[in-house]
Structure formats: C-alpha cells, structure tokens
Amino acid sequence: xxxxxxxxxxxxxxxGGAYFTVINPSGHTKRVEITAGPFTIGRQSENNxxxxxxxxxxxxxxxxREAADFYIADCQSLHGxxxxxxxxxxxxxxxxxxxxxxxxxxxxxxVFQPGSGQxxxxxxxxxxxxxxxxxxxxxxxxxxxxxxxxxxxQSALSTQxxxxxVVDAALNLTGSERGFLLLRPGSYGVSPAGAKxxxxxxxxxxxxxxxxxxxxxxxxxxRVPRRxxxxxxxxxxxxxxxxxxxxxxxxxxxxxxxxxxxLRSVVCVPLVKMRTEVxxxxxxxxxxxxxxxxxxxxxxxxxxxxxxxxxLLQTLxxxxxxxxxxxxxxxxxxxxxxMEQELEIARQIQQGLLPGEFPATASLRxxxxxxxxxxxxxxxxxxxxxxxxxxxxxxxxxxxxxxxSALLASLLQGAFLQAxxxxxxxxxxxxxxxxxxxxxxxxxxxxxLFYMVVELDGTMHWANAGHCEPRLLRRDGSVERLRATxxxxxxxxxxxxxxxTRRLEKGDTIIVFSDGxxxxxxxxxxxxxxxxxxxxxxxxAGIEAAVLHQRILEDAQAFTAGLEQLDxxxxxxxxxxxxx
Numbered sequence: 001x002x003x004x005x006x007x008x009x010x011x012x013x014x015x016g017g018a019y020f021t022v023i024n025p026s027g028h029t030k031r032v033e034i035t036a037g038p039f040t041i042g043r044q045s046e047n048n049x050x051x052x053x054x055x056x057x058x059x060x061x062x063x064x065r066e067a068a069d070f071y072i073a074d075c076q077s078l079h080g081x082x083x084x085x086x087x088x089x090x091x092x093x094x095x096x097x098x099x100x101x102x103x104x105x106x107x108x109x110x111v112f113q114p115g116s117g118q119x120x121x122x123x124x125x126x127x128x129x130x131x132x133x134x135x136x137x138x139x140x141x142x143x144x145x146x147x148x149x150x151x152x153x154q155s156a157l158s159t160q161x162x163x164x165x166v167v168d169a170a171l172n173l174t175g176s177e178r179g180f181l182l183l184r185p186g187s188y189g190v191s192p193a194g195a196k197x198x199x200x201x202x203x204x205x206x207x208x209x210x211x212x213x214x215x216x217x218x219x220x221x222x223r224v225p226r227r228x229x230x231x232x233x234x235x236x237x238x239x240x241x242x243x244x245x246x247x248x249x250x251x252x253x254x255x256x257x258x259x260x261x262x263l264r265s266v267v268c269v270p271l272v273k274m275r276t277e278v279x280x281x282x283x284x285x286x287x288x289x290x291x292x293x294x295x296x297x298x299x300x301x302x303x304x305x306x307x308x309x310x311x312l313l314q315t316l317x318x319x320x321x322x323x324x325x326x327x328x329x330x331x332x333x334x335x336x337x338x339m340e341q342e343l344e345i346a347r348q349i350q351q352g353l354l355p356g357e358f359p360a361t362a363s364l365r366x367x368x369x370x371x372x373x374x375x376x377x378x379x380x381x382x383x384x385x386x387x388x389x390x391x392x393x394x395x396x397x398x399x400x401x402x403x404x405s406a407l408l409a410s411l412l413q414g415a416f417l418q419a420x421x422x423x424x425x426x427x428x429x430x431x432x433x434x435x436x437x438x439x440x441x442x443x444x445x446x447x448x449l450f451y452m453v454v455e456l457d458g459t460m461h462w463a464n465a466g467h468c469e470p471r472l473l474r475r476d477g478s479v480e481r482l483r484a485t486x487x488x489x490x491x492x493x494x495x496x497x498x499x500x501t502r503r504l505e506k507g508d509t510i511i512v513f514s515d516g517x518x519x520x521x522x523x524x525x526x527x528x529x530x531x532x533x534x535x536x537x538x539x540x541a542g543i544e545a546a547v548l549h550q551r552i553l554e555d556a557q558a559f560t561a562g563l564e565q566l567d568x569x570x571x572x573x574x575x576x577x578x579x580x
Contacts, residue, residue, distance in 0.1 A: 206222065475506070
C-alpha cells in the first residue's frame with residue numbers, strides 16, 4: 001500500500017509511541033511507554049521502568065535516543081544486560097522486537113516496540129488506500145473508530161473511559177442501536193456492580209450500557225436474560241450472532257425468544273485475554289481466559305456483519321481485551337507509584353528520627369548509620385544525653401520487613417526517650433516493653449535490642465535482648481563479646497531482662513550492629529562477620545569512631561560486591577573519650 005497523497009511515511013523507529021512490552025517472571029505482560037529524556041531501567045523506584053527483582057541492579061540499564069534510533073547501554077550492572085541473548089558491551093542499537101534480559105532467563109524480559117500498537121498501525125497503513133477507493137469512506141470511518149480506542153488508551157484517565165470507547169466503536173462498526181459491555185466480576189478491578197453481581201451469583205456485571213448516540217442506558221435495558229448471555233460466553237465462540245424476522249417462528253421458548261423481546265438482531269463477541277510468551281527468542285500470543293463480552297442489539301434493523309465488518313469486530317474484541325488489560329495494569333502502576341511516594345515520605349520521616357549530628361566533644365563519640373533494603377526498615381538506633389555527662393544508646397532490630405516493622409521500630413524508639421539509667425530501671429523498662437508487645441502483637445512481632453548507659457566515670461550498664469553480640473574493643477586490642485542477657489522483647493511472657501556492668505577506659509570502643517551487617521553475604525556465599533569483622537577489629541584499636549565506622553561500612557560494601565542483601569544493615573560505633 002502507498003501513503004495517501006501529501007502524506008509522509010513514518011520513519012522506521014520513529015519515537016512517537018515507542019514502548020516496551022514488559023514480561024514478568026510469571027508470564028504477565030504490560031506496556032510501558034518510552035518517555036523523552038534519559039530512560040533508565042532498574043530496581044530502584046526512581047527508574048522509568050522498575051523491575052521488582054532483587055537480582056536486577058538498582059540502576060541496571062539506560063536507554064538513549066539519537067534521531068530516530070534507540071540505543072541500550074548497561075550501567076555497570078552486576079549481572080549484565082543482554083539483547084537477544086548477547087551481552088551489551090558499551091551500547092547497542094535496538095531494532096523492532098529485540099528482546100532485552102538482565103542476566104537471568106527466568107527473570108524479566110523486555111521487548112522493544114518502535115510503533116504505537118496494532119490499531120494505530122492498522123489505520124496508518126490502510127487509511128490512504130481506503131480514501132483513494134470510491135465508496136470506501138464509510139469503512140474508513142469505521143477504521144477510525146478503532147483508532148479512537150487506541151487513542152483512548154493513551155489519554156484516558158480511567159478504565160471506564162476505555163470501556164465506553166470500545167462500545168462506541170462496536171456500535172459504529174455494526175450499525176447496532178444499543179451496546180453493552182459485560183465483564184466477569186473482578187476481571188478489571190472491583191466495582192460496586194461487580195460486588196452486587198457476585199452476591200447475586202451472576203457470572204457477569206454490566207460495565208457499559210449506552211446507545212449509538214453515546215447516551216447511557218439503565219441496566220434494565222438489557223432485556224435478554226443474562227444467563228443466556230453467560231451461556232454464550234461459556235461457549236466461547238469467536239462470534240455469536242442471531243438475526244431473524246420478529247414474525248418468524250424461532251423454535252425457542254417464549255422466555256428465550258429474541259422475537260418475544262422485539263429485537264431484530266443480536267451480536268455477542270467474547271473478549272478473550274491474550275497472553276504473550278517468548279519461545280526461543282520469538283514473541284508468540286495465545287488465547288487465555290474469556291473475561292467478558294460485547295453485546296449489541298437492534299430493534300429496527302439487522303446488524304451489518306459483512307465479512308469486512310466481522311474481521312474488524314473480531315479485531316476490536318481482541319484489541320479491546322489487550323488495551324483493557326494494559327489499562328488495568330496502568331491503574332495498578334499508578335497505585336504502586338502513589339504507594340511508593342507515600343513510602344518515600346515514610347522513609348524520610350524514619351530517617352529524620354535517627355540522630356542527625358553526634359556531639360564532637362562529648363565523653364561518648366559516636367558514628368552510626370542504618371541502610372534499609374526496602375524504603376522503610378525495621379532497624380533503628382538512638383543516642384540520648386543524660387544528666388551529669390552520661391549517655392544512653394539503643395540499637396534495635398524488629399522482626400520482619402516493611403511498613404509494619406517500621407511502625408513498631410518507631411514505637412520502640414519513642415519508648416526510650418525517657419532513658420532508664422540504672423540496672424533495675426533497665427530491667428523494668430524492657431519488661432514493660434515485653435508485656436506491651438505481647439499484648440498488642442500476641443508474639444507475632446518481636447525485637448532484638450541492645451541498650452547501654454555510659455556514665456562519665458566509665459561505668460557501663462548494658463542489656464542485650466537477643467541482639468547480635470556487640471564487640472567491646474579495648475584500647476590494647478583485646479575484644480570482648482557482649483553476649484545476650486535475655487530473649488528478644490515481645491517473644492515470651494515473663495522473660496527476665498537483667499543488665500550487666502562493665503568499666504570502660506579511655507579509648508575503649510563499643511561496636512553494635514544488626515544481623516543485616518553480620519550476615520551480609522559475598523557473591524561466593526561467605527558471611528561478613530565470620531570472614532572479615534575480626535580482622536577489621538584487630539586493626540581498629542585506638543581509631544576514632546567515625547573512621548572505624550566508615551572503614552567497616554566500606555569493607556562490607558566491597559565484600560558484598562553490590563549483591564542485593566536480604567536485611568537492613570545498621571552499624572553504630574561508640575568510643576569512650578572523657579575529657580578529663
């Protein structure tokens with residue numbers, strides 16, 4: 001086909017509408033538009049395309065555009081970026097349907113699509129040819145109605161707008177008078193009508209009811225018994241149509257007779273969900289479940305189901321299923337983005353609760369950090385000044401991950417704003433926390449915790465409630481493990497939380513960490529605490545707290561080599577440096 005006179009053919013690979021088809025490890029697909037400017041792919045939420053796989057690097061790859069061409073570049077990822085099975089060195093030009101993977105065949109797959117979809121391409125290819133043929137103007141209008149469905153996906157703010165455009169296009173194609181779109185409850189989100197349909201035992205809910213002029217219709221306008229339509233859906237034929245004269249004998253019972261309902265024609269088109277698969281590097285589509293159907297009827301005229309219209313209607317049904325699924329995924333993505341924005345706010349609040357600056361002249365010189373594997377974490381630490389130059393310090397790790405653990409961590413941090421000072425006060429405070437957590441969480445949430453008070457004369461009272469064993473590094477290089485004095489808080493009713501006492505000398509250092517640091521793994525599966533911590537501490541006697549803290553963190557990062565870790569990583573180093 002040749003373009004219409006005066007029309008410029010699109011450049012191959014032109015961006016308008018370029019997108020990725022993203023296939024997650026379970027086989028579900030979604031469409032992601034390629035936006036202008038730097039387009040990054042990775043695990044972090046700030047990327048344009050976020051891949052929820054711990055094996056994917058934080059910023060794994062970058063898409064660059066030059067004129068009409070797109071290039072993919074690896075961002076020094078741990079496992080590499082591959083195009084059609086070949087590793088990307090430097091950068092590589094993308095061609096239509098190139099398959100991008102990220103080091104694992106069982107992980108995400110991304111397929112580059114330079115066009116903007118089947119319907120847009122269909123109309124763009126045939127519109128010029130149709131306009132040049134006498135008598136084809138009506139068909140062109142029908143094709144354009146399909147294009148409107150594709151455009152609705154680009155601009156619609158809700159799935160409902162797309163559903164409306166699908167029904168309008170089907171009415172225009174067939175010349176029918178009324179259109180209804182029925183979906184299985186929950187296929188594309190839960191609506192009040194869907195909840196009602198489920199309660200009434202129906203397999204279908206009406207999501208759109210309108211006439212050929214776009215006017216809404218009441219649900220009661222659908223006079224054909226819904227169980228008859230449901231039977232048609234279960235049969236799952238490509239196209240079910242019925243046309244006859246109202247005066248003719250139909251052979252049907254009065255309840256099922258279209259004639260009795262004063263209808264001239266009825267068309268039912270199943271909406272079939274398509275599942276995209278990649279087999280031996282080739283994209284393939286197969287039919288999955290029916291998710292609903294288009295129902296069209298007329299009272300005064302027969303539906304136009306000439307061969308061309310049948311094909312277009314079937315194309316519309318398939319495309320409608322696809323765009324509806326994409327719209328549903330888009331709404332989910334918007335919800336995910338809102339949730340991530342809220343989590344980012346929560347992360348900022350949580351980080352703001354940690355000590356900002358540590359005093360430079362106090363008797364206890366402290367350096368600390370907490371790195372969450374998720375946007376919010378269950379670790380926290382705090383430093384509390386006491387009267388007489390004394391200091392209290394707490395480091396805790398709440399079981400589990402995510403928002404629930406972060407909320408509990410904030411609650412525990414607040415419990416130490418009034419810091420206990422004596423061994424008896426420490427015992428009572430931890431016992432009260434234990435009872436509170438058991439009462440509220442019934443043992444489903446607990447926390448390991450290390451708490452200490454250092455007086456100006458070097459007296460240290462401490463309690464270790466099931467936490468990783470902190471190290472007491474003496475100035476002479478000897479190391480003592482501060483072993484657990486009790487079980488974690490919130491685990492067992494009636495647990496005793498006794499405290500112990502040590503005497504610190506000037507230059508002695510306490511190193512407290514969570515299991516995210518001690519159990520950090522290297523790519524070879526080695527454990528950081530067993531492999532590296534002892535050597536680091538052997539070289540750390542007499543070193544300033546901030547320097548030792550930075551040295552341990554940098555060594556841990558080099559040890560893990562960028563491998564995604566499974567737990568929050570908290571480290572606090574406190575050095576006793578009285579001025580006297």
